[in-house]
Amino acid sequence: MVNGQRKNSDTTMVPETGGQDKAAVVHMPGPLAQQWGKGRAVMAGVWSSPEGRLGLCIVMFFIGVAIFANFVAPYDPYEQSIRDRFAAPSWAHPFGTDYLGRDILSRMVYGSRTSMYVAFGTNILSVAVGVFLGMLAGRNKGNAIDYSIILMFDMIRSFPQILLALAIVAVLGPSLTNVVLALSFTLFPFYGRIARTQTLSLMEAPFIKAGQAMGVGTMRLMGRHIAPNIMAPILVAWGMEMTNMIIYEAGLSFLGLGIAPPGASWGNMLRKGLDSIYVAPWMIIFPSLVLFVGMLGFTLLSTGLRIGLDPHERRSED
């Protein structure tokens, strides 16, 4: 084994169906040998299906808008204009203005920043913690470490996600960082469970046993050899959880527990829109639309990932 480059490894990942969380019930990819440098192969896989293509485009669009919000937004999202309150969509304000005269389009553009920040932040944190703990548990199957980690996972997963996140944000105080922390806390067990199941079956694989026999240490084993091979179902789950985190961020902001005003979030725009439902329906329509498209994008990406990573599902193109 040179630099973790394995040429002919044949790892079988046992899909786990049934159980307590949505991610595990989703159809899991089949046998696949995945290495760190295979980002390109993943991209190619995603690109191979129409769902993947569309999803990737939408996602890249949102990421781009979020990063370059300053350049994309026509107005300053905080700039108020009492004169122009509740203006209907026009050439000056394509999506209209809100109750403080702020341009809705600009606020939507900056809102994507909030969504992407929370979605990516939460998922990165959750994947890091969850996968690490999951691998640790799988590596130590049957002993105290395993049981305590499983218990921790089950403990957190026994709460409806939204309520637990609400409660944590409630005590920590509303802020975007706290939202990320709260959501990560509720999310990492889902990744952890996937990681653990995959690790369990992987521990039986011949190349892992060979590594252990040669004296490869636990950390190196987990990082170099196990982690790359469990990334496929993690990636698929990630796609789904991105959509969930976008919803939760919007939901928490909707309840006033997310980004602090005057910060822009699709969620709190909807809240104000709800208050003004009789007066300015565009305050509802456009944020709803952008939320919908954003979620559609990530859902399609997730489907594309699933199709791209599973050799069985790939449509034959000859």
Added chain:
Amino acid sequence: MLLYTIKRLLWMIPTLMGGLFLVFSLTYLMPGDPASAMLGPTATQAKIDAMHIRLGLDLPIYERYWKFLTSALQGDLGVSIWTGHEVSALIGSVLPKTAILAVSTIAFASLFGIGLGALAAINKGGIIDKICNYGSLLNLAIPSFVAAILLMMFFGVWWQIFPIMGAGEGEGFWSAVHHLVLPVIAMSTGWAAFMLRIQRETMIETLGSDYIRTARSFGAPRWHIVYRYALKNSIIPSITILGMGLGALFGGAVFVEIIFNRQGLGQLIVQSIYKRDLPIVQGGVLVAMVLFVITNIIADLIVAWVDPRTRLK
């Protein structure tokens, strides 16, 4: 079956204990001193000390936890800081309302999702299948609260077909149903779409399996294959989701309750969060957790009853 049930119930105990501990430790996350936070800036030191004792903050952690645990097990979830009412009474009064919402939602979603999913599986590749595929994909992308707001706008404000406020208390059964329509549709679209896809996938797999072929080789008529055999085999994941969904909906009803101004567990928790009434938040989340765990276990037990192989695990 009995053995499996007992094993399952036993595993429930540490999970519930852990959950209780988690809820309990929420108080420790709060920055600052809970007592002074509640009493406000005008409080005197004496008042703060009195509040400390009232909240039990002067006791060591394990004693507080024990107190919390024993009271909770007896159904005493503390009292509201603002009104002094018992938390369990407050929760008890709103819980049935959320239950109605949750049960209606999951029933509607299951009927729709499983029914259409089965239809799509039988019609695989056909036009019904394609419609279901794209329709469910679109529905999955709509979060419940967005759907709720949009439904409210279209069918409550622009065309005033459905009421947009409250649950129609005291106005009779049909009014209650009328008030239920928009909230239930909003909450169930995502779940129905999800269940549709799962049912379709599972059923297609089942219909292609060897044992179905065996039945066909004996001359089993098509309806028997689909309704008696394939359905029982393929409904298993759907039951799991059903159980999971029912429990999750007690929490997930939060947004719909706020938007449609309905009383319920979710609304109670959120209002208490705004008012910083921590005991109610704790109690509410605790109750939701317990319900979630129980519904999941019931779903697991039903699955084990339907599919005897799971009892071996």
Added chain:
Amino acid sequence: MLLEVNNLSVEYNIGKMSIPVLDNVSFAVGAGEIVGIAGESGCGKSTLGLAVARLLPETGAITNGQVLFKNRDLAKLSDREMDKEIRGNEITMVFQNPESALNPVFRIETQLNDFLKFQETDGNRRTKQERRRESIRLLTETDIADVEARISNYPFEFSGGMKQRVMIAMALSSGASLLIADEPTTALDVTIAAQINQLLAKLVSTHGCSILYVSHDLGLLSEICDRIVIMYAGKIVESGTVEQVFGDPIHPYTKALIAAVPGEQSVGNRLSDIPGQVPPLNKRPVGCNFAPRCPFAFSECLERDPDFELKKKSHGAACFLEKGA
């Protein structure tokens, strides 16, 4: 003739590709006969069995030919007619993998009850009790121990051999005239397999039906079959009585297959095999399918695909060689 298959062609449609799996296959099975279909994996023998019973998977389709069973063309019947009149009544099947052949969430007695029910016509409906008695009687015939108690078990509580016995018992219960056995003992270990095959032979002689026995085990087929059909890459290359085909094989493939079976002469020597590989089904060579690997091939073999011809009485092959290699 009980069963006459004429020029049967079957295709599988996967995505945009159509793969021909059976190419102009013709053979016949008489009453009370055991006919073996032999060949390597992928030669289409399982597909042949499934096609006769019209149990091809969704992707499969009969593109040409007739399946004449008691003078009715099964290829033209609707699914419903097949269900009501043919499957379970006249033609039954025993499949290769007993582990997956039974529905795991229903008890054995429930499934047996159902199988018996499907065989009944409206005129002679039995009660549940009667079917249960019948099930017990049938299973006892197959030497399963403690039938009365075990009949209410779930399939996973039975061993593979026992499950196969159950399937055979049910298949024969219908009084069907044709039993299609698709490698029924391949998934079982040798001693159990021997018992199962003995059981099959015994039950066949008592019930008087014909068997279409699909297998890759030449030795087995030579023991139990009356006539045998050899298949290669979707076509029939030789057919005749067991004595004819094994005693005096015409087609080089048949010769090679027989030679490849380990016997006394191979002790101490290398086992003989057939060099080369079976051509992929969608990339068959022009001319005879076997020509690339055939030690006796000549120029015509590479240009034209030989048709099946009777060389001697009831013994024929698809080969340009006149009297065998």
